[in-house]
Amino acid sequence: MDDSILSNVYILGGIAFVAATVLYLVSKKFAVRTDEMVIKIAEALPQANCGACGKAGCADFATACARSDESSFANLYCPVGGAAVMQKIASLKGYAATDRAPSVAVLRCQGSCKNAPIKVEYDAVSSCRIANRISSGQSGCPDGCLHLGDCVKACKFGALSLNKETGMPEVDTRKCVSCGACVKVCPRGLFEIRKQSQAGGMVYVACRNKQKGAVARKNCSKACIGCMKCSKINEVIKVENNLSYIPPELDADTFGKDLAENCPTGAIIYKERIHD
Amino acid sequence: MIKKFTFPMGGIHLAKHKVTTDCPTVVADIPEFVSIPIKQHIGSPAKIMVSKGDKVRVGTLLADADGIVSADVHSSVSGEVTKIEDLPGASGYEEKMITIKVEGDSWEEDIDRSEDVEKEINLTPEEIIAKIRSAGIVGMGGAGYPTPIKTTIPEGKKANILIVNGIECEPFLTADDRLMVEKAEQIIMGARVLNRALGIQNAVIAIDENKPRAIEILTALSKLYVGVNVKICKTKYPQGGEKQLIKAITGQELPLGKLPIDIGCIVQNVGTVFAVYEAVLKNKPLFERVVTVSGDGCKHPGNYLVRIGTPISSLIEQSGGLDENVHKIVMGGPMMGNAVVNLSAPVTKTTSGILLLQDGEFTKKEASSCIRCGKCALACPAGLRPFAIKQAVSFNDTVEHMRKLHAGDCIECGCCAFVCPANIPLLDYCKIAKQEIRKK
Numbered sequence: 001m002d003d004s005i006l007s008n009v010y011i012l013g014g015i016a017f018v019a020a021t022v023l024y025l026v027s028k029k030f031a032v033r034t035d036e037m038v039i040k041i042a043e044a045l046p047q048a049n050c051g052a053c054g055k056a057g058c059a060d061f062a063t064a065c066a067r068s069d070e071s072s073f074a075n076l077y078c079p080v081g082g083a084a085v086m087q088k089i090a091s092l093k094g095y096a097a098t099d100r101a102p103s104v105a106v107l108r109c110q111g112s113c114k115n116a117p118i119k120v121e122y123d124a125v126s127s128c129r130i131a132n133r134i135s136s137g138q139s140g141c142p143d144g145c146l147h148l149g150d151c152v153k154a155c156k157f158g159a160l161s162l163n164k165e166t167g168m169p170e171v172d173t174r175k176c177v178s179c180g181a182c183v184k185v186c187p188r189g190l191f192e193i194r195k196q197s198q199a200g201g202m203v204y205v206a207c208r209n210k211q212k213g214a215v216a217r218k219n220c221s222k223a224c225i226g227c228m229k230c231s232k233i234n235e236v237i238k239v240e241n242n243l244s245y246i247p248p249e250l251d252a253d254t255f256g257k258d259l260a261e262n263c264p265t266g267a268i269i270y271k272e273r274i275h276d
Numbered sequence: 277m278i279k280k281f282t283f284p285m286g287g288i289h290l291a292k293h294k295v296t297t298d299c300p301t302v303v304a305d306i307p308e309f310v311s312i313p314i315k316q317h318i319g320s321p322a323k324i325m326v327s328k329g330d331k332v333r334v335g336t337l338l339a340d341a342d343g344i345v346s347a348d349v350h351s352s353v354s355g356e357v358t359k360i361e362d363l364p365g366a367s368g369y370e371e372k373m374i375t376i377k378v379e380g381d382s383w384e385e386d387i388d389r390s391e392d393v394e395k396e397i398n399l400t401p402e403e404i405i406a407k408i409r410s411a412g413i414v415g416m417g418g419a420g421y422p423t424p425i426k427t428t429i430p431e432g433k434k435a436n437i438l439i440v441n442g443i444e445c446e447p448f449l450t451a452d453d454r455l456m457v458e459k460a461e462q463i464i465m466g467a468r469v470l471n472r473a474l475g476i477q478n479a480v481i482a483i484d485e486n487k488p489r490a491i492e493i494l495t496a497l498s499k500l501y502v503g504v505n506v507k508i509c510k511t512k513y514p515q516g517g518e519k520q521l522i523k524a525i526t527g528q529e530l531p532l533g534k535l536p537i538d539i540g541c542i543v544q545n546v547g548t549v550f551a552v553y554e555a556v557l558k559n560k561p562l563f564e565r566v567v568t569v570s571g572d573g574c575k576h577p578g579n580y581l582v583r584i585g586t587p588i589s590s591l592i593e594q595s596g597g598l599d600e601n602v603h604k605i606v607m608g609g610p611m612m613g614n615a616v617v618n619l620s621a622p623v624t625k626t627t628s629g630i631l632l633l634q635d636g637e638f639t640k641k642e643a644s645s646c647i648r649c650g651k652c653a654l655a656c657p658a659g660l661r662p663f664a665i666k667q668a669v670s671f672n673d674t675v676e677h678m679r680k681l682h683a684g685d686c687i688e689c690g691c692c693a694f695v696c697p698a699n700i701p702l703l704d705y706c707k708i709a710k711q712e713i714r715k716k
Contacts, residue, residue: 123640136367
């Protein structure tokens with residue numbers, strides 16, 4: 001009785017020892033050598049894996065940082081971590097930290113239930129992707145917000161919410177890390193990641209409608225009608241296909257107020273400070 | 277007993293609602309303005325040949341086919357071109373349209389307007405196809421695929437059978453039914469013209485059993501002509517689908533990703549065949565078609581012979597107008613048609629019906645969760661698993677996965693969404709999956 005238990009212990013113990021030795025040797029022999037720098041940089045990153053930097057994820061970004069030289073490092077930036085994280089990585093690498101103006105996602109549409117009244121009812125699947133395929137939408141504007149909130153579902157940082165009263169998604173500028181998920185998911189391309197000005201302000205055209213002025217105004221009171229007034233204030237602003245676009249390099253602090261006041265429909269939005 | 281043909285897999289039985297079966301086709305009023313889209317077909321938009329201020333007559337060429345997969349567009353009225361610009365279509369999205377202000381009704385001289393049925397075909401196949409091309413004929417069943425491409429047999433292939441699709445399996449619609457009753461001889465002549473163009477002597481007119489008058493008239497007439505036969509199909513949706521019809525008539529399965537011509541079949545809608553007859557033997561381009569205006573919200577349902585470009589609102593006005601009970605307006609059939617967003621949108625070459633539907637039977641119901649009963653898979657005539665496709669789309673799966681589910685072979689018949697006990701709009705998901713596959 002005792003003998004059989006002991007013999008079992010010896011046999012199994014022996015097998016365990018041999019297997020452990022083999023495993024140990026194999027793990028030494030086939031160990032994957034990781035650059036220590038990559039591990040250190042990865043630890044400094046926010047690990048959101050959102051893809052906002054343009055890489056596949058945080059690990060990919062860390063590898064790219066570790067392999068970069070001084071000039072290519074300047075092109076790498078983690079918008080989620082921002083300046084603080086980039087400073088950390090730069091000190092690990094011994095390079096100068098890249099600094100970028102903080103940016104935020106903006107919705108280029110003001111077609112709320114009040115500005116663009118609902119003309120037809122939509123009763124199919126509650127998804128912008130599907131609604132965009134079926135028709136031009138409840139208000140009739142073929143380029144406006146569909147109020148179904150694909151962007152809200154896509155935002156991993158809880159920065160977007162659907163305002164029940166207006167039907168429009170709203171950006172919480174403090175939570176927005178400008179990862180660009182909403183830009184990709186919106187079937188009508190209404191979101192844009194825009195840089196803030198020096199004083200933390202911003203000016204942009206909150207309309208994407210390319211119809212002629214009269215047609216656009218029929219559907220929405222805040223539509224851009226392509227009147228060219230803004231392009232007379234500053235020549236950088238281009239009006240194409242009845243739609244104005246303010247390039248991000250335009251100084252919002254200098255021209256913003258003037259542009260917003262002169263826009264006859266109120267399509268241009270100027271905010272002195274983004275974080276109100 | 278006469279043998280009735282049908283397809284074996286899937287399909288559903290729908291309420292017919294064909295209230296307009298006995299309404300003779302009425303010539304619709306010509307409106308003050310018509311807007312004719314330059315793209316009413318699959319393929320590239322036609323090149324505009326007129327400019328603002330030009331005087332046109334009925335049948336004048338407005339836009340010329342751009343490339344092979346395209347179709348000519350002709351004027352449906354006489355008058356003056358007032359606008360060439362983007363206007364919202366039935367979906368609300370803008371399309372390039374030519375707007376004409378109507379003045380009188382003067383036709384191009386070479387159009388034969390007599391009622392006599394031409395019975396002499398002295399043209400070569402090439403001449404016939406050239407005539408079909410210059411008449412701008414496209415598939416009038418709904419897809420709008422240019423007919424000359426279908427009639428030109430690619431090298432190395434051989435046509436065995438021409439199937440004339442007179443099924444019209446969608447509820448409400450009776451446009452094809454009326455055409456078969458009223459223009460039976462012309463349709464048979466059209467089938468003979470196509471037979472000649474294809475170099476065969478074998479045309480089958482397929483009619484489903486709920487059209488007894490059309491069956492009676494066409495069967496009697498077809499006995500007088502060689503190479504034209506009538507076959508009766510069971511009433512089942514979607515019997516009128518190309519793949520389903522080929523399976524029913526010839527017993528052959530159309531392989532995935534193949535065209536009907538690969539197995540020797542050509543399928544043409546009766547509306548198309550009638551247009552071919554008019555184009556080849558009467559020199560009349562495609563500028564008018566039969567449209568059924570019906571639905572439970574329609575006061576005076578009927579069949580109308582409508583000029584292309586007539587606004588939908590004008591047709592609704594002629595059939596009694598709108599009242600507040602109408603909940604939804606659909607262009608096409610209730611199963612495959614699209615909701616109309618803009619009533620000033622024009623009737624096009626592919627519009628088979630305008631339906632005014634009330635709140636109730638046709639309203640979309642609140643969707644609940646999938647209980648995996650598999651009814652959609654049983655009903656699918658293409659043999660797909662719509663519930664799996666829906667899951668793939670809502671979970672944002674890869675395109676490879678959707679391709680594995682053969683979402684690209686969906687014929688968009690809507691049987692899955694119709695039978696779903698959870699009211700899930702499965703068809704919408706299948707359409708998205710199809711779109712994703714096509715994008716890649």
